[in-house]
Every structure is written in structure tokens, then in C-alpha cells.
Amino acid sequence: MRTLICEWLRGEGYAVRGLSLQSAAPASGVDLVIVDVPDFRSRGAQTVHAVRTWYPHSVLIGLSTQLGRSLHGDSHAARALGLRRLVAKPCARGELLDAVAAAIGVAR
Numbered sequence: 001m002r003t004l005i006c007e008w009l010r011g012e013g014y015a016v017r018g019l020s021l022q023s024a025a026p027a028s029g030v031d032l033v034i035v036d037v038p039d040f041r042s043r044g045a046q047t048v049h050a051v052r053t054w055y056p057h058s059v060l061i062g063l064s065t066q067l068g069r070s071l072h073g074d075s076h077a078a079r080a081l082g083l084r085r086l087v088a089k090p091c092a093r094g095e096l097l098d099a100v101a102a103a104i105g106v107a108r
Helices: 002-011 044-054 076-081 093-104
Strands: 032-036 059-064 085-088
Touching (some): 002 093, 032 044, 044 059, 044 076, 059 093, 076 085
Parallel strands (some): 032 059, 059 085
């Protein structure tokens, strides 16, 4: 899934690095992090907190298989986790690209 998402984003002109949380390192200048939130109801906050410590100034979008539909940032679940959007997985290319564009704008 990570490879496919990276391909979609690169195809739109975004600069992308595909990393796992284990291989992540503190970095500046990262506009957006798309984080897998496998269980946003229990361990989701821990996952998002770990990502937030590495990328404190980045916008976060979450992906989760636990959703029936995607949630905007004003939803209770997204707000509670500090996410700009919580996207249901699997998602369509257009849905993910719309979420990214809404969060950080279109690629330059």
C-alpha cells in the first residue's frame, strides 16, 4: 500500500519518501505525513503521538481499515487524534489525492 500511495503522489508532482515508523528519523521541512492507523479506537493515539514526535510541524492524515467511510478533520475521531483527515482504507486514488490537496495544497 505504501508503494502505491507513493506512486500516486509522485504522479501528481509531490516529493515523497516512503518510510516505516521504525525507519523514520526526525526531519524538518516535511509538509505532510500519511500515517497508518490500524486501530484508531485503541492504539491509534499512540501511533499518531509517535509520528507527531518525529514530525511536530507536519500535517498528519491517517489511513485506517476500521472506518466505513472517510472522516474530515472536524469529525470527533480525527480531532481526537490530531489528524487533518482520517481516510478509510482501502481508498481510491482520487480520494487520497483530494485529502492531500486539501491538507497542503496541490504539488508545485
